[in-house]
Amino acid sequence: MDDRAAQVRDFYERHPYPPPVGDLGAYRRSWDERRRRADSHLFFPREPYRDDRSILIAGCGTAQAARYALRWPHAKVTGIDVSATSLASTRALKQRYALDNLELRELAVERAGELGQTFELIVCTGVLHHLPDPDAGLRALSGVLAADGALHIMLYAPYGRAGVYLLQDYCRRLGVGTTDAEIRDLAAALKALPAGHPLVPLLRSAPDFAETAGLADALLHPQDRSYSVPQVFAFLERAGLLFARWLRQAPYLASCGALASTPHRDALLALSPPEQYAAVELFRGTMVRHSAVAYRSNGRALAGAPDFEGDDWLGYRPIRLPDTIVVRERLPPGAAAVLINRNHTDTDLYLPIDARRERLLGAVDGERTIAEICGENGDRELARDFFLQLWQWDQIVFDTSPRIETCSLAQKRSPR
Numbered sequence: 001m002d003d004r005a006a007q008v009r010d011f012y013e014r015h016p017y018p019p020p021v022g023d024l025g026a027y028r029r030s031w032d033e034r035r036r037r038a039d040s041h042l043f044f045p046r047e048p049y050r051d052d053r054s055i056l057i058a059g060c061g062t063a064q065a066a067r068y069a070l071r072w073p074h075a076k077v078t079g080i081d082v083s084a085t086s087l088a089s090t091r092a093l094k095q096r097y098a099l100d101n102l103e104l105r106e107l108a109v110e111r112a113g114e115l116g117q118t119f120e121l122i123v124c125t126g127v128l129h130h131l132p133d134p135d136a137g138l139r140a141l142s143g144v145l146a147a148d149g150a151l152h153i154m155l156y157a158p159y160g161r162a163g164v165y166l167l168q169d170y171c172r173r174l175g176v177g178t179t180d181a182e183i184r185d186l187a188a189a190l191k192a193l194p195a196g197h198p199l200v201p202l203l204r205s206a207p208d209f210a211e212t213a214g215l216a217d218a219l220l221h222p223q224d225r226s227y228s229v230p231q232v233f234a235f236l237e238r239a240g241l242l243f244a245r246w247l248r249q250a251p252y253l254a255s256c257g258a259l260a261s262t263p264h265r266d267a268l269l270a271l272s273p274p275e276q277y278a279a280v281e282l283f284r285g286t287m288v289r290h291s292a293v294a295y296r297s298n299g300r301a302l303a304g305a306p307d308f309e310g311d312d313w314l315g316y317r318p319i320r321l322p323d324t325i326v327v328r329e330r331l332p333p334g335a336a337a338v339l340i341n342r343n344h345t346d347t348d349l350y351l352p353i354d355a356r357r358e359r360l361l362g363a364v365d366g367e368r369t370i371a372e373i374c375g376e377n378g379d380r381e382l383a384r385d386f387f388l389q390l391w392q393w394d395q396i397v398f399d400t401s402p403r404i405e406t407c408s409l410a411q412k413r414s415p416r
Contacts, residue, residue, distance in 0.1 A: 002132060004132040004222065004223055005082075005108070005131075005132050007222040007223070008082070008130055008131070008132070008221075008222055008223050009082045009083060011178065011216075011221060011222055012081075012082065012083035012085065012086055013083055013084065013085050014178060015178060015212070015213050015216045015217065016061070016062050016083060016085045016086045016089060016213065017061060017062070017086075017213045017214070017216075017217045018061060018062055018063065018208075018213065018214075019062070019211055019212075019213045019214075020062045020063070020089035020092075021062070021063050021089075021093075022092070022093075022096070024063070024066060024067060024070055024093060024097065027067055027070060027071075028070040028071075028097070031070070031071045034319075034322070034366060035322045036051055036071070036072065037049050037319060037366065037399075038319045038320065038321050038322060038366075038397055039071075041319055041397045041398065041399045042247075042293070042321075042397045043121060043150040043152065043293055044150060045306075045397065045398050045399065045400050045401075046400050046401055047148075047401050048401045048402075049399070049401075051072055051073075051074045051075065052072075052074040052075055052076075053072070053075050053076075053119075053120040053121050054075070054076050054078075054117070054118075054119045054120050054121070054146075055068055055072065055075050055076070055077045055078070055119060055120070055121045055122075055123065056077075056078050056079075056080070056112070056115075056119040056121070056122045056123070056141075056144065057077065057078070057079040057080070057123050057124075058080055058109045058112060058122060058123065058124040058127060058137075058141055059080070059081055059082075059109055059124055059125075059126070059127030059128075060079035060080060060081050060086070060087075060090060060104070061081060061083075061086050061090075061126075062086045062089035062090060063089065063090060063093060064079070064090075064123070064125075065077055065078075065079025065090055065102060065104065066079075066090050066093035066094060066097065066099060066102065068123065069094070069097075069099040069101050069102035070097060070099070072101075073101060074101070075101060076101055076103075077099075077101055077102045077103070078102075078103045078104075078105065078115065078119070079102065079103070079104045079105070080104075080105045080106075080107040080108075080109065080112065080115070081104075081106065081107075082106065082107070082108050084106055087104050087106055090102075090104055091104060109124065109127060109128070109131065109137040109140060109141065110131065110133070110136045110137050110140050111140065112140040112141055112143070112144045113140055113143050113144060115144060117144065118144050118145065118146040118147075118149065119144055119145065119146060119149060120146045120148070120149045120150070121149060121150050121151075121152070122141050122144070122145055122149065122150075122151045122152070123152045124137075124141060124151070124152070124153050124154075125152065125153065125154035125291070126154055126289075128153060128155060129155050129156045129224060129225050129226060129227070130221060130223050130224060131223065132223060134225070134235070135235070135238055135239065138153075138235065138236075138238075138239040138241070139238075139239045139240075141239075142239040142240050142241055142296065145241075145295075145296055147296060149295070149296070150244070150293055150294070150295060151241065151293070151294045151295070152247065152291070152292075152293055153291070153292055153294065154289055154290065154291045154292075155226070155227045155232060155235075155289065155290050155292075156224070156225070156226040156227065156288070156289055156290075157226055157227065157228065157281070157287040157288055157289050157290050158226040158227070158228055159228075159281065159282070159285050159286070159287060160202075160285070160286040160287045160288035160289075161202075161226055161288050162198045163197060163198030163199025163200070163201075163202060164199060164202065164218055164219065165226075166197075166198065166199065167190075167199055167219050168219055168220075168221075168224065171186065171219055171220060176220065177220075178216055178220050180212070183212050183215055183216055183220070184212075186215065186219065186220075187212075187215055190203060190209075201286075202288070205345075206288075227290060228278070228281065229252075229274065229277045229278040229281045229290065230274070230278050232290050232292060233274050236292070236294050237297075240296060240297050240298060241294040241295065241296060241297060242294060242295050242296070242297040243274075243292060243293075243294055244292075244293040244294055244295055245292070245293050245305070246277075246290070246291065246292055246293075247291035247292065247293060248291065248341065248343050248344060248394050249392065249394060250341070250344060250349050250392060250393045250394050251280070251284065251287065251344065251346055251349065252276070252277040252280050252281070253276070253280065253392055254268035254269050254276055254279075254280055255269065255389075255392060256349060256351075256392055256393055257346060257348040257349045258348040259280065259283060268280070284346065286345075286346075306388065306391060306398050306400065308384050308387075308388050312400075313370060313384060313387070313388075314369065314370050314371040314374075314380070315369050315370070315371065315400075316369060316370050316387070316398040316399070316400050317366065317367065317368065317369050317370075317398065317399040317400075318364045318366075318370065318373075318387055318390065318391075318396040318397075318398055319364070319366045319396060319397050319398070319399060320364055320366070320395065320396055321341065321394060321395060321396060321397060323341055323342045323343050324339060324340065324341050324342070324394070324395050324396075325339075325340050325342060326338075326339060326358075326361075327339075327340060327350075331352065332352045334352075334354065335352035335353065335354065336353060336354050336355040336357075336358045337352075337353055337358050338350050338351065338352050338353070339351040339352075339353060339361075339390075339393065339395050341393065341394045341395060343394070344394070349393070351389070351390075351393045351395070353386075356379075356382065357382075357386050360373060360374075360382075360383060360386055360387075361390070361395075364396065366399075370383055370384075370387055
């Protein structure tokens with residue numbers, strides 16, 4: 001282990017992150033079959049729903065692997081991390097919740113190949129940008145991704161974290177260390193930041209900064225880098241991976257939010273998708289992270305945007321995402337409702353809809369196809385535009401797999 005990797009490991013031994021938790025009961029109760037199905041088709045739109053995949057949580061921290069084992073009780077979940085302290089917290093959760101489907105290993109992301117197996121879903125969030133050699137880490141994950149598997153990564157973004165990098169440099173110049181006393185002094189000093197400092201909005205909105213571990217992770221980490229949209233695409237390509245979608249894509253699209261009403265809308269939409277995403281990142285200026293889904297570029301591709309050019313879309317089954325809400329108060333003129341995804345942090349990302357579209361949305365049950373929702377006499381042009389819009393605005397995902405008339409997984413497992 002080189003010096004920088006050892007520093008990162010030692011940092012998490014002293015400051016495990018996220019802060020350990022002992023109770024995941026509310027989290028487990030929040031994951032029902034409908035939520036699992038929506039999550040599955042976000043990553044695997046073209047495959048029939050399954051809940052028994054092999055999952056690797058790379059850099060699992062104090063609880064992430066346990067959460068996935070609770071979320072997917074029939075899956076086989078493996079968690080790896082370099083911090084023995086973090087793994088001890090996860091083992092305590094494994095014991096408390098009897099997570100027999102969870103295996104834990106003290107192992108660096110770069111050594112994932114030593115697991116000797118491939119995984120259908122790999123989750124690596126908030127980890128690669130802390131590695132001494134992120135490319136080596138991503139190549140290792142690509143090497144253990146199944147041919148038809150999906151990778152979910154989260155990387156820091158540069159522009160929304162400008163204030164973080166200013167304070168990191170400030171701390172380095174002062175030699176601020178990571179003892180409890182130094183972190184308390186830093187927290188006290190941050191209260192004197194000028195109101196216009198770019199870190200101030202994050203201090204107000206990010207709960208992590210209220211915790212000692214979060215403050216240390218953001219401002220005192222020994223290894224930290226960020227990736228702009230073009231750098232994310234290049235990073236994936238170097239590892240033999242193909243970008244599929246943003247986990248939440250509306251913030252990157254010129255057709256969503258305030259940008260759609262500007263004179264630049266058409267010029268932005270004329271760009272290739274990667275160029276459009278890069279331009280919108282610059283326009284928004286506040287993205288602090290990028291969460292992306294990727295697939296092996298030489299594998300059996302399951303990705304791609306829904307195709308609304310032919311007639312295939314009529315067979316898609318739309319599924320509501322669980323963090324979406326319908327608002328019917330204080331509406332814009334002409335709107336019957338406003339749709340909001342609560343995971344969006346940009347306040348312009350709300351979608352007004354009229355009564356006809358609200359009726360279509362109300363018919364979405366996760367089982368019926370768009371054709372069945374429309375009916376024989378429905379306005380298919382309206383439906384095509386609306387369901388594409390719902391997908392772009394992170395209101396729905398699509399099950400585009402062939403329909404198989406079989407009993408449910410739950411029925412298969414129930415005793416006769």
